[in-house]
Amino acid sequence: MTAIDLDGPRTAEPSLGAVLAMLRRGLFGSWFNSLVTLGTVALLALLVPPLLRWLVIDATWSGNAADCRAGDSACWAFISAKIRFILLAFYPAELQWRPVLACALMLGLLAASALPRCWRRELAIAWPAVIIACWLLMAGLPGVIAPVSSNQWGGLPVSLIIWAVCFATALPLAVLLALARRSNMAGLRLLSIAYIELMRGIPMVAILYFAMLILPLALPAGQSMDKILRAIIMVTLFWAAYIAEVVRGGLQAVPDGQREAAATLGLGYWRIMQLIVLPQALRVVIPGLVNQAIGFLLATSLLAVIGIFDLLNAAKASAADPAWLGFYDEAYLFVAVIYFAFGYGGSRYSLWLERRLNRS
Amino acid sequence: MTGVVKAASAFAKAGALRNFATWWGPRPLAQVAVFLAVIALFYGLAANAVASMARIGISPGFGFLDRAANFEIGESPIAFSAGDTYARAILVGLLNTFKVAVLGCVLATVLGVAVGVARLSGNLLLSGLARVYVEIVRNTPLLLQLFLWIALAHALPGPRQALVLFDAVFLTNRGVFVPRLVVDGLPGWGAAAAILVLAGWGVHLLRGRRRATNTLRSVLGSGAAMLAALAAILLLSGAPVALEAPALSGFNIRGGASLTPEFAALLAGLTVKFSAAIAEVVRAGILSVRAGQWEAARALGLRDGQIMWRVVLPQALRVITPLTTSNYLDLIKDSSLAVAIGYPDLVSIVNTTANTTGQAFEALLILILVYLAINLGVSALMNLYNRRIALRGEAPA
Numbered sequence: 001m002t003a004i005d006l007d008g009p010r011t012a013e014p015s016l017g018a019v020l021a022m023l024r025r026g027l028f029g030s031w032f033n034s035l036v037t038l039g040t041v042a043l044l045a046l047l048v049p050p051l052l053r054w055l056v057i058d059a060t061w062s063g064n065a066a067d068c069r070a071g072d073s074a075c076w077a078f079i080s081a082k083i084r085f086i087l088l089a090f091y092p093a094e095l096q097w098r099p100v101l102a103c104a105l106m107l108g109l110l111a112a113s114a115l116p117r118c119w120r121r122e123l124a125i126a127w128p129a130v131i132i133a134c135w136l137l138m139a140g141l142p143g144v145i146a147p148v149s150s151n152q153w154g155g156l157p158v159s160l161i162i163w164a165v166c167f168a169t170a171l172p173l174a175v176l177l178a179l180a181r182r183s184n185m186a187g188l189r190l191l192s193i194a195y196i197e198l199m200r201g202i203p204m205v206a207i208l209y210f211a212m213l214i215l216p217l218a219l220p221a222g223q224s225m226d227k228i229l230r231a232i233i234m235v236t237l238f239w240a241a242y243i244a245e246v247v248r249g250g251l252q253a254v255p256d257g258q259r260e261a262a263a264t265l266g267l268g269y270w271r272i273m274q275l276i277v278l279p280q281a282l283r284v285v286i287p288g289l290v291n292q293a294i295g296f297l298l299a300t301s302l303l304a305v306i307g308i309f310d311l312l313n314a315a316k317a318s319a320a321d322p323a324w325l326g327f328y329d330e331a332y333l334f335v336a337v338i339y340f341a342f343g344y345g346g347s348r349y350s351l352w353l354e355r356r357l358n359r360s
Numbered sequence: 361m362t363g364v365v366k367a368a369s370a371f372a373k374a375g376a377l378r379n380f381a382t383w384w385g386p387r388p389l390a391q392v393a394v395f396l397a398v399i400a401l402f403y404g405l406a407a408n409a410v411a412s413m414a415r416i417g418i419s420p421g422f423g424f425l426d427r428a429a430n431f432e433i434g435e436s437p438i439a440f441s442a443g444d445t446y447a448r449a450i451l452v453g454l455l456n457t458f459k460v461a462v463l464g465c466v467l468a469t470v471l472g473v474a475v476g477v478a479r480l481s482g483n484l485l486l487s488g489l490a491r492v493y494v495e496i497v498r499n500t501p502l503l504l505q506l507f508l509w510i511a512l513a514h515a516l517p518g519p520r521q522a523l524v525l526f527d528a529v530f531l532t533n534r535g536v537f538v539p540r541l542v543v544d545g546l547p548g549w550g551a552a553a554a555i556l557v558l559a560g561w562g563v564h565l566l567r568g569r570r571r572a573t574n575t576l577r578s579v580l581g582s583g584a585a586m587l588a589a590l591a592a593i594l595l596l597s598g599a600p601v602a603l604e605a606p607a608l609s610g611f612n613i614r615g616g617a618s619l620t621p622e623f624a625a626l627l628a629g630l631t632v633k634f635s636a637a638i639a640e641v642v643r644a645g646i647l648s649v650r651a652g653q654w655e656a657a658r659a660l661g662l663r664d665g666q667i668m669w670r671v672v673l674p675q676a677l678r679v680i681t682p683l684t685t686s687n688y689l690d691l692i693k694d695s696s697l698a699v700a701i702g703y704p705d706l707v708s709i710v711n712t713t714a715n716t717t718g719q720a721f722e723a724l725l726i727l728i729l730v731y732l733a734i735n736l737g738v739s740a741l742m743n744l745y746n747r748r749i750a751l752r753g754e755a756p757a
Contacts, residue, residue, distance in 0.1 A: 023484065026482065026484035026485075027483065027484055027485060029482065033482060033483050036481065036483040036485075036486050037483055037485050037486070040483070040485045040486045040489060041485070043489075044489070183385070184385045184386065185384070185385035185386060185387060185391050186383050186384045186385050186391070187384065187385075187388075187391030187392065187394060187395055188391060188394065191394070191395070191398060198728075198732065200735075201728075201732045201735040201736075202693070202727070202728050202731045202732070203693035203694065203696040203707065204693075204696075205696040205697065205699060205707050206696065206707060206724065206728065206731065209707070209711055209714070209724060210724055213714055213720035213724065214409065214720055214721060214724060216412075217408065217409040217412040217413060217720065217721070218405040218406070218408045218409045218412075219408060219412075220408055221408070221411060221412065221415070294499075298499070298500070298501040298502075299501070301501035301502075301503045301504060302501075302697070304503060304700065305503075305697070305699060305700050312501065312503060312504055312507070316507065328507070328511045329508065329511060332504055332507055332511070335504065336500045336504055336508075339499065339500050339501055339504065340496065340499045340500055342499075343498070343499030343500065344495060344499045347498075347499065
């Protein structure tokens with residue numbers, strides 16, 4: 001989708017007068033426009049003051065649950081009391097440096113991956129390395145660092161790790177699926193189409209139930225598998241179908257001549273794909289992949305449905321604490337801000353990247 | 361002679377075979393091996409599953425559908441009580457999913473178009489507000505929004521202190537009450553006339569389609585005429601038509617249509633979440649029509665409203681339709697989050713079925729098949745519509 005940029009040529013530094021003139025035209029340009037402005041102001045006057053009163057002015061910023069119940073506005077004291085639980089859930093408090101470090105590593109990896117000048121071969125090694133490091137930090141290593149059962153994992157690190165593991169594993173799988181869907185071998189093409197359409201046709205909740213109910217049955221007798229691991233496997237398979245369609249869009253954008261020229265030079269299929277087609281195709285779809293990744297991060301909240309303590313579920317559980325019963329709105333708003341920061345930041349980044357890639 | 365025929369048919373067969381071989385592509389045997397490997401994998405998993413089920417004493421099969429389901433369902437468009445069959449319970453779930461998905465698609469489209477237009481308006485304040493709305497809604501998870509909606513629905517006051525909007529909509533913690541249209545005792549000729557009017561409109565649309573005279577405006581205009589005719593029939597027939605508004609009586613609210621808190625929360629959540637997506641689609645669609653189209657139409661002396669209806673929207677719809685289709689499909693799939701807030705949709709009831717019968721495999725298989733059927737059905741319908749609008753005025757690709 002290319003939206004046409006309707007902005008006129010930009011002047012170097014808009015003067016204050018020009019800004020004021022633009023504002024006047026944009027708000028009171030015609031009688032209809034003035035009417036719309038007045039209507040919008042009236043709507044805002046209706047909504048904003050009570051919201052501000054609830055959020056800030058009348059809110060309780062410190063104290064305990066009783067102080068909060070005395071007032072009838074937001075209770076931010078709840079957040080300061082439960083922030084550790086919302087972010088880390090049931091992870092043992094004395095070991096909390098481990099999930100915090102895992103989060104920091106993951107965010108560092110994301111930051112490095114976001115900078116085009118860090119796009120080097122090393123990044124492909126850094127991803128699995130960081131993921132394994134995070135997993136070891138969370139799970140512990142018997143004999144070296146104290147093991148922590150995955151039943152006690154929770155909060156932001158769980159959301160981030162499941163998201164990163166699933167996305168990183170789904171991407172190569174998706175490239176193979178997309179190649180199969182465009183291959184000249186009908187058998188592979190059929191399998192790939194069936195797989196992609198099946199996965200895209202069913203809701204993620206059904207996939208999670210599959211992980212909970214069917215996967216344990218389908219394992220060989222006597223085997224069992226961790227709940228988080230089961231969710232990761234199914235979610236990876238699910239996301240791969242969505243990513244495959246994005247990658248396919250990129251493959252279609254590479255002219256056939258590229259492949260034909262490479263074949264004329266005597267390169268084989270895998271060499272052509274690896275050296276000629278995929279680098280061009282993936283470059284086209286990077287912004288699309290970023291958008292997809294943001295959608296997936298928001299979708300990790302569905303893990304709450306099967307009882308994994310991701311960020312959203314931890315927030316929900318935090319307001320079930322008898323000492324702080326019922327401050328759900330505050331808990332949800334707090335995690336909404338975290339999700340929003342990732343989502344909005346990611347979409348701005350994607351726009352910036354698109355412009356940059358188009359320029360170079 | 362027969363020899364020639366035989367040779368010809370053998371040749372044709374060889375041709376078909378060759379065609380098949382070309383279609384099947386290189387490395388035919390390796391591909392067959394991949395197929396066999398996939399089948400073997402599924403067979404292995406299924407065999408394990410059957411063995412596991414046998415170990416816990418469950419025999420595979422769909423016989424459980426006829427057994428009595430010993431659970432109640434919170435709300436249902438058809439009669440259901442504990443003791444009815446599992447098949448009927450699953451049907452109730454499917455109908456509940458349809459109910460929320462269809463209403464959600466309609467409301468999300470209305471709100472989404474409004475927000476999309478607001479986003480494009482020349483008014484800086486309104487477009488800014490629309491943008492804030494879209495960004496906040498798009499960048500927070502749907503499940504989180506649903507949790508907030510359901511918390512809100514349960515935090516509403518009781519019926520006696522209900523929040524009342526325009527004396528017609530009652531918001532209470534027992535649900536949302538809205539007015540409904542009640543018609544009783546429509547005479548036979550009235551019903552027949554109504555059917556005739558509807559059929560006439562359908563014929564008018566079909567003919568317009570063949571002659572390519574269906575503009576958005578003519579469709580909307582004839583639609584309005586049809587509604588007016590229906591209203592006239594109702595008035596003439598003298599059947600009592602009442603807009604039954606809910607009202608407080610005693611400790612509860614009577615009259616009108618009631619929506620349970622779960623349904624209202626799910627509907628509100630889906631509507632808001634997908635209105636933001638549709639608003640972006642509408643905006644992208646209208647922006648995709650080149651500025652030159654506006655300028656050319658203005659040079660011909662068309663007014664802004666005419667340009668929008670006759671020049672821009674018909675072209676924008678070509679971009680908007682396929683994208684909105686995928687939004688609708690996402691909405692249907694995301695209505696499955698109902699399970700998290702206690703609305704008995706298809707996924708929720710299939711999950712209960714799997715847990716109470718142990719037939720998880722079969723229950724999920726039903727779920728997957730139903731969703732695939734819904735998806736294919738909606739895609740087919742929207743493709744038909746898409747072809748219709750794409751045919752009008754061939755634009756160079």
